[in-house]
Amino acid sequence: MSGKEINVLIVDDDEDDIYLIVDTIGEIAESEYALHVSHSPAKAIDIIKSNTIDIVLCDYLMGATSGLDLINSMRAENIETPVILLTGMGGRHLDDAALAAGAADFISKNSLSPEVIDRAVRYAIANAERQCVLQTVLTNVNAAVVLIDKDGALKLWNPMYADLVESEIGCTEEASLKAFSSRILSENRIFPIGDRILERKITNLLNNEMVVMLQDVTEHVEALRERELANNRAEHLAMHCSLTNLPNRNAFNDRLNQEIARAKDQSSGFYLFLLDLNKFKEVNDFYGHQVGDALLSEVGRRMGACLKEGDYLARLGGDEFVAIQRWDEKRHASPELAHRIVEVVNGSYPLLGTIVNASISIGIATYPEHGKTAEELMSNADLAMYRAKENPVNPVSSFDADMDKVIRETRKLARDLKMAVELADLDVHFQPQANVSDSSIVGFEALARWNHAKLGAISPSRFIPIAEDTGLIHKVGELVLLKACEIASTWTRPLKVAVNISPLQIRYTDIDQIVHSVLLKTQLPASRLELEVTESVLIDDFDRAHHILRKLKNLGVSIALDDFGTGFASLSTLVSFPFDKIKIDRSFTSSIDKSAKAAEAMRAMIGLGQNLNHRVIVEGVEKPLHVDFLAKLNCDLMQGFLIGAPTPHHTFDDLTQPVGTSGASERRASPRRAKFSNCA
Ligand code: C2E
Numbered sequence: 198m199s200g201k202e203i204n205v206l207i208v209d210d211d212e213d214d215i216y217l218i219v220d221t222i223g224e225i226a227e228s229e230y231a232l233h234v235s236h237s238p239a240k241a242i243d244i245i246k247s248n249t250i251d252i253v254l255c256d257y258l259m260g261a262t263s264g265l266d267l268i269n270s271m272r273a274e275n276i277e278t279p280v281i282l283l284t285g286m287g288g289r290h291l292d293d294a295a296l297a298a299g300a301a302d303f304i305s306k307n308s309l310s311p312e313v314i315d316r317a318v319r320y321a322i323a324n325a326e327r328q329c330v331l332q333t334v335l336t337n338v339n340a341a342v343v344l345i346d347k348d349g350a351l352k353l354w355n356p357m358y359a360d361l362v363e364s365e366i367g368c369t370e371e372a373s374l375k376a377f378s379s380r381i382l383s384e385n386r387i388f389p390i391g392d393r394i395l396e397r398k399i400t401n402l403l404n405n406e407m408v409v410m411l412q413d414v415t416e417h418v419e420a421l422r423e424r425e426l427a428n429n430r431a432e433h434l435a436m437h438c439s440l441t442n443l444p445n446r447n448a449f450n451d452r453l454n455q456e457i458a459r460a461k462d463q464s465s466g467f468y469l470f471l472l473d474l475n476k477f478k479e480v481n482d483f484y485g486h487q488v489g490d491a492l493l494s495e496v497g498r499r500m501g502a503c504l505k506e507g508d509y510l511a512r513l514g515g516d517e518f519v520a521i522q523r524w525d526e527k528r529h530a531s532p533e534l535a536h537r538i539v540e541v542v543n544g545s546y547p548l549l550g551t552i553v554n555a556s557i558s559i560g561i562a563t564y565p566e567h568g569k570t571a572e573e574l575m576s577n578a579d580l581a582m583y584r585a586k587e588n589p590v591n592p593v594s595s596f597d598a599d600m601d602k603v604i605r606e607t608r609k610l611a612r613d614l615k616m617a618v619e620l621a622d623l624d625v626h627f628q629p630q631a632n633v634s635d636s637s638i639v640g641f642e643a644l645a646r647w648n649h650a651k652l653g654a655i656s657p658s659r660f661i662p663i664a665e666d667t668g669l670i671h672k673v674g675e676l677v678l679l680k681a682c683e684i685a686s687t688w689t690r691p692l693k694v695a696v697n698i699s700p701l702q703i704r705y706t707d708i709d710q711i712v713h714s715v716l717l718k719t720q721l722p723a724s725r726l727e728l729e730v731t732e733s734v735l736i737d738d739f740d741r742a743h744h745i746l747r748k749l750k751n752l753g754v755s756i757a758l759d760d761f762g763t764g765f766a767s768l769s770t771l772v773s774f775p776f777d778k779i780k781i782d783r784s785f786t787s788s789i790d791k792s793a794k795a796a797e798a799m800r801a802m803i804g805l806g807q808n809l810n811h812r813v814i815v816e817g818v819e820k821p822l823h824v825d826f827l828a829k830l831n832c833d834l835m836q837g838f839l840i841g842a843p844t845p846h847h848t849f850d851d852l853t854q855p856v857g858t859s860g861a862s863e864r865r866a867s868p869r870r871a872k873f874s875n876c877a
């Protein structure tokens with residue numbers, strides 16, 4: 198307060214007392230007091246209004262009026278200037294009355310001294326300033342505040358509290374304010390009022406009074422609720438597939454581990470089902486993804502309807518689903534749930550205006566017999582599922598250890614094959630192809646051979662599919678192509694060499710560039726190379742395959758359609774691409790002398806090829822009567838054990854030597870032929 202003048206208004210009806218007070222104040226050392234004087238409360242109000250009065254020193258009793266009246270009049274006019282009452286009399290009851298009326302202090306005129314006045318004035322002003330701050334805070338704070346004493350009486354409240362009571366009870370009389378305060382004390386910490394939500398905070402003061410604050414937390418609570426909803430939604434999405442609303446892979450992984458822990462604890466078990474739709478890709482390709490999705494969602498629904506309490510179903514992705522069924526008392530190799538699922542899922546689905554047929558394959562692994570960990574169970578259920586896929590008659594297959602053995606052997610073989618390919622440790626054998634008319638050799642089919650260090654010769658029928666499954670086929674194919682062309686380029690007669698090309702080589706490599714560089718490297722003329730492809734190459738991606746085959750033909754190599762007659766799209770395939778040759782599968786040849794139908798089929802196929810101007814070669818010629826049969830039909834070419842088995846190239850050096858005049862009859866009577874027909 199130093200440096201600032203304190204404006205004091207002295208109000209007293211007694212002139213002597215005024216002098217006394219003025220004198221006493223005048224004695225205050227380094228006085229900063231500016232004094233104003235009034236003899237009556239009525240005038241005092243005017244002075245206070247027109248001057249900046251910091252404090253009023255007022256006589257308690259002034260004739261008919263009193264200092265208390267002045268305080269009341271001031272407060273009625275919203276003047277909050279502090280008032281110190283002075284009296285000739287003393288006494289506790291006056292003191293209490295003065296404080297209750299809102300006086301800042303009460304001083305006895307008998308004990309007036311400069312120190313007493315100075316101290317009382319400074320304290321009262323400081324207090325008033327604090328009150329002012331408090332008022333400002335209470336008016337502006339964004340909460341309803343009420344001060345309640347130990348008897349429940351309200352000592353103070355802010356405008357917001359009054360507004361709240363007004364809106365709830367419709368009036369702000371003290372009784373209402375008080376009634377409302379008891380109500381809020383009986384509520385929960387967070388409670389609704391009308392359409393708002395309030396939070397109550399209570400601060401207990403030392404004198405047993407309490408400050409109650411009510412804050413509007415409606416928006417906060419709503420935000421929280423929304424966040425919780427959003428969290429729940431996100432959690433649901435994270436654990437569910439949006440298409441079927443079934444638990445997803447993440448949720449399933451958790452569940453499987455829980456099931457394992459539970460079964461272990463209770464020494465019980467469960468079945469794990471892996472469910473996979475058959476030919477789902479074709480549904481997608483043929484009808485489009487919308488129908489595919491609709492099918493998955495309906496399949497999920499139908500399967501879900503089969504579940505009983507405790508069963509669990511999830512979608513792993515694509516057309517792969519998984520289910521868990523706990524043990525009942527009876528264990529079955531092929532539990533009933535699996536069959537129920539097959540029954541409801543297999544059948545037709547009216548979807549988006551079309552009818553789609555679907556069927557499912559189910560592989561089952563049981564805990565603990567078929568695996569104690571999630572990985573083991575999954576991989577064994579997977580093996581069982583593949584077994585189920587192979588067997589359309591029984592679409593439900595339970596894992597058995599033999600399967601595991603076969604798979605393990607296959608995996609080992611795949612590892613060994615990889616090594617063999619890296620070491621270029623594959624051989625190529627050559628099987629002659631001859632004219633039917635005179636048995637003269639026109640070329641050879643190159644066939645891959647693998648001599649396993651421990652297992653001996655492994656048939657390409659065994660290792661080629663493994664190479665295709667593991668991606669090794671590209672290297673295998675390239676190696677065979679290179680070796681075959683290298684050897685053919687050393688032949689003294691310009692015979693053709695036919696090399697088998699896997700559909701995967703056409704689908705996933707730049708096969709035309711590979712062929713081109715092999716021809717360059719080996720200097721084999723392109724016209725001497727023939728590539729044998731099966732029609733499956735044209736089925737998956739016709740345009741691409743067509744394009745690649747064209748490029749190959751443009752290199753100058755010829756293309757033969759292998760295994761003709763074993764596929765389904767034969768006729769359309771034949772017409773769609775200008776093959777140089779078609780190769781009728783050996784499965785037909787072996788039956789021509791046993792079944793009239795097979796003979797008829799052979800006749801029809803040869804006729805078809807001839808009518809379409811393709812050269813025709815028949816495989817599997819093992820008996821002279823096969824040759825006679827083909828000769829009667831004017832079939833061009835033949836291949837089979839009767840002409841010669843596949844052998845390493847050096848064993849037919851003589852055949853690749855230029856031949857003079859040797860005719861068909863000579864060839865047929867040759868020892869080599871006799872030898873091979875014996876082994877057929
Ligand atoms: P494929 O292309 O149909 O080859 C003809 C198969 O028939 C050969 O079996 C051959 O030894 C056999 N064969 C030949 N003449 C006769 C006969 O008179 N009677 C009977 N019953 N069979 C005969 P191989 O060498 O075991 O090859 C089996 C299959 O493996 C081949 O069938 C071919 O699909 C595949 N393959 C062989 N080498 C390769 C290759 O280098 N690349 C690719 N992608 N596949 C190959």
Ligand code: CA
Pocket residue numbers: 642697729759
């Ligand atoms: Ca072939």
Ligand code: CA
Pocket residue numbers: 759760782783816
């Ligand atoms: Ca064949």
